Amino acid sequence: MPGVDRKAMAALSSGHLATDLAQGSLPALLPFLKTEFALSYTAASALVLAATISSSLIQPLFGLWSDVRGALWLLPAGVALAGVGMALAAAAPSYPLIFIAVLAAGIGVAAYHPEGSKFANYASGSRRASGMSFFSVGGNIGFALGPVYASALILTFGLDGGLLIALPGLAVATGLVFMLRYLSSFAPAESPRVQRELAAKTETRGLVLLLFVVGLRSVAHMGLFTFIPLWEIHNGHGEAYGTFVLALFLFAGAVGTLAGGPLADRFGRRPVLRGSFVAATPLILVYVLVGGPIGVLAVTLSGACVIGTFGVSLVMSQEYMPGRVGMASGLSIGLAIGLGGVAALVLGAVADTIDLEAAVLATALGPVLALAVTFLLPPAPGRRIVGREPEPAPATL
8 A cells, every 4th residue: 555654554453453343342242141131122232322422422532632632642541441341341240330341441442543543544645545444444353353252252151251352452552552652753743833724624514414424324334233143143043143144244344444445545535435325225125124145145245335434434534624633533433433322222222112123124224314415525625644754663563
């Protein structure tokens, strides 16, 4: 990837992977926690809401803090807290303690993402969409590995085995500590005058519309993320099979993210967003209404469409708000997570009051509405953000 510093991006993407691996463990925990504590669908969905709202409400504040003062230490701290919080949720002895642990994990997620996204932007040079996609794919892979990893631990060791969910985050956090000096060398030195000029370029209307797009996309993303395992169990399959289908959905999202960035750099951000939403809705409908191997193939491809534009929308938010890259990242990622959690809770209530099929079908509405909003998006003013040449550092991840 010309213009992208691979060493910095590998470190940042690894942190993204470990953070989202912890968060991605939650849907695999839900069936086990639901059985252990006799939870309703609404109560199970509330745990998703706890993880998502805790990060979405705080994430823009972490982003603003990052822009104003700089906070590289949030990278290792966020990764570690996300892992430890989710590990404690798996082994907690009561629903209230599970809820608190999930909230803590969400705060760790909130701490990592704005700072990680900002430095991924700096390390991407002129290939921002490609670089941001490489950063984002770490999170996609983490989300995909999380259910598999957590499910394997619990099936082997029981819920107490979920304490091992903390290990990847603690290992990566240790590596990031040794990478902080290298990463700090990418931060551009900007005068107050340049900062004022960048702040004046903010495209407020574009950013607000983009946040609507991100939130609507999250109806499908977080809805399917929450309900694929439960839907498969409802259809007579076991927990392991539900986790397998969810992993296909999420791994396809990682592949779609890798493809989405270069496509956006070549053909434009908005056409790539629109194409993904056009394909997503019919694929979700096939998954629910047709089912079987064809349904599994459809939901796998829907993962590439729904999740694959994550990096594209992230870099668009930074281009709409070039003077506050960290805050833009926090708004984009935080809103995606937060509204997705609200959607998951609402869909959980739909599953309880109507049925689970209606809830999963409702996830297809998100891409339809998001597609309509993309036609209102203005062009981003854009900005090439190039940091200083990195200083050599002996330590690597």
